[in-house]
Amino acid sequence: MLNPQDQERTPPASVDCRHRRPAPSEHGPALRVVLGITAAFMVVEFVGGLVANSLALLADAGHMLTDVGALALALFAAWFARQPATPDKTYGYVRIEILAALVNGAALFVVAGLILWDAVGRITRPEPVEPRILIGVAVGGLIVNVVGARLLHAGHAHSLNVRGAYLHVLGDLLGSVGAIVAGAIILLTGWMPADPIISVGIALMILVGAWRLLRESVDVLLEATPRHIALVDVADGVASIDGVRSVHDLHVWTLTSGVIAMSGHAVVPNPAQAQDVLEEVQCRMAELGIHHVTLQIERAHSCEEPPPA
Secondary structure: OOOHHHHHHOOOOOOOOOOOOOOOOOOHHHHHHHHHHHHHHHHHHHHHHHHHOOHHHHHHHHHHHHHHHHHHHHHHHHHHOOOOOOOOOOOOOOOHHHHHHHHHHHHHHHHHHHHHHHHHHHHHOOOOOOHHHHHHHHHHHHHHHHHHHHHHHHHHOOOHHHHHHHHHHHHHHHHHHHHHHHHHHHHHHOOOOHHHHHHHHHHHHHHHHHHHHHHHHHHHHOOOOOOOOOHHHHHHHHHOOOOOOEEEEEEEEEEEOOEEEEEEEEEOOOHHHHHHHHHHHHHHHHHOOOOEEEEEEEOOOOOOOOOOO
C-alpha cells in the first residue's frame, strides 16, 4: 500500500518515465521489397534510355543504380544495428544507421552533380530523343517508384536510415515525372532541349533532399541538440522542480533516430529530496520526448568556491 507521499509523486499513467533502450528501426521487409523492384526496373530503364537516346531516362537509371546501392546499404545497416550491445559497444550498433544515412546523402550529391554535368552538355548540343519510348518507360518507372515510396513512407519520419533510402526513391519518382513531361513536350513540339532542362530541375530537387539528410546526419554525429527541443526548456524544466537550486553541464543529444538522451548536474542542497527530484526530472523529460536521462545530484556546485573561514 502506497503512503500519501508516494502517491503524490507517482507519475501520471500517460507518461512513461523509464529509461528506454535504443532500438533499431523495424523496416527490413519494406526495404527488401523496394530493393527488388528497383533493381529489376533499373535494367528496363537503362535499356529504354539507350534505345530512346534520352538523358532523362539514363539519368534516372543512373539514379536507380545508386538507389540499389543505397537500399542495400540501408538494409544492411538496419540488420547490423540489431546486433546486441557488448561491453565495448554499450549502446550496441544503433548509430550505424546514421552512418548509412550520411553515405546515402553524399551519394545523392554525386548523382545530382553527374546529372547536371550531362544536362549542360545536352542543352548546348541537343540530341534527338524518341519520345514514345521515353514516355512508356517513364510511366513504368513512375509506377515502380510510387510503390517503393509508399512502402518506405511510414518509416522515413522515424529513421534517418530509412529516410535516406526514401529520398533516393522519391528522387526517382520525380525523375519519372520529369521524363514523362519531357517526352510529352518533345512529342507535341519537337523541342529536344526539354529533356536536359527537365533533368536539371530533377537534379536540383535531389540536391535539396540530400542537403537536409546530410545536415541531420551530421547533427546526430556531432551530438547537437535536436532541432525540435529547446535547451532552455530543458533547463527550466529541471530548475523549476522543488528542491533544485541550480542546473549546470546540461546536454541533450540524439543517440540514433527516435532516441534522445539528456545528461546534466542538478544542485539539490537537501539530500532527502534527491530521489523525488530525480523521479520528477525523468517525468518532465519524458514529456519533452527525452527518455534516456542521466542526472548527477550534487549538494553544492562542484565548481563553487568554498565559503570564507
